[in-house]
Amino acid sequence: MNNYQQKKTAKPAGTGLIRRTYTRKKVCRFCADENLKIDYKDSRLMRNFVSERGKIMPRRITGNCAYHQRRVSKAIKMSRIVSIMPYTSVNI
Amino acid sequence: MVKKNFLKSIEHQFPKKYETLIILNPDIEENRLNQFIDKIKDVMSKNGAEFLDFEDWGARKLSYDIKKLNRGKFILVHFSAKGSFIQELERNLRIWDDCIRFQTVVFTKDIEPKKENIEEAVNE
Numbered sequence: 001m002n003n004y005q006q007k008k009t010a011k012p013a014g015t016g017l018i019r020r021t022y023t024r025k026k027v028c029r030f031c032a033d034e035n036l037k038i039d040y041k042d043s044r045l046m047r048n049f050v051s052e053r054g055k056i057m058p059r060r061i062t063g064n065c066a067y068h069q070r071r072v073s074k075a076i077k078m079s080r081i082v083s084i085m086p087y088t089s090v091n092i
Numbered sequence: 093m094v095k096k097n098f099l100k101s102i103e104h105q106f107p108k109k110y111e112t113l114i115i116l117n118p119d120i121e122e123n124r125l126n127q128f129i130d131k132i133k134d135v136m137s138k139n140g141a142e143f144l145d146f147e148d149w150g151a152r153k154l155s156y157d158i159k160k161l162n163r164g165k166f167i168l169v170h171f172s173a174k175g176s177f178i179q180e181l182e183r184n185l186r187i188w189d190d191c192i193r194f195q196t197v198v199f200t201k202d203i204e205p206k207k208e209n210i211e212e213a214v215n216e
Contacts, residue, residue, distance in 0.1 A: 082113050082193060082194075083154040087156060
């Protein structure tokens with residue numbers, strides 16, 4: 001029992017520094033602002049959710065909630081069809 | 093046993109609002125454009141649809157080439173119709189030579205306020 005406890009207490013001391021990462025919790029933009037509407041014709045807003053290559057960014061990076069991420073990715077795909085958004089940005 | 097698709101047999105009596113975005117050849121002449129719009133109106137009136145609104149965005153750069161063109165004239169058309177009308181409209185659009193691409197979408201609240209924003213941006 002004693003040994004076990006010692007080991008447990010010794011561990012953080014042995015590892016020394018505990019790495020602290022200060023990550024601010026991301027908030028879904030569309031939940032925070034109700035006036036923001038997801039529109040497939042609005043390329044300026046869609047640009048925020050797309051990488052430089054034109055790929056749709058995942059939820060863990062954009063910080064959207066699941067409901068709005070679904071809408072955003074649908075809207076991007078719709079605007080790709082009418083060539084408002086690019087499929088790939090290799091040409092540019 | 094063959095399953096019947098009940099959804100196909102149902103005919104909706106109430107009209108819905110739709111929005112089509114049409115991309116035309118950028119070098120289109122004005123006469124031809126007016127002809128095109130008149131033709132759309134004609135098709136709508138024949139099939140019991142109501143023409144509501146029309147918007148011209150002018151020539152814009154396309155993000156990828158379509159039919160070897162890198163620019164296109166964007167046109168927005170709003171109308172209210174039954175669902176079966178859209179097939180007829182898109183058939184007509186496909187026949188028209190200058191029409192490069194089109195997309196029809198149900199007109200919802202999400203799309204509505206955008207229109208004002210565009211106007212504001214232009215005024216600024």
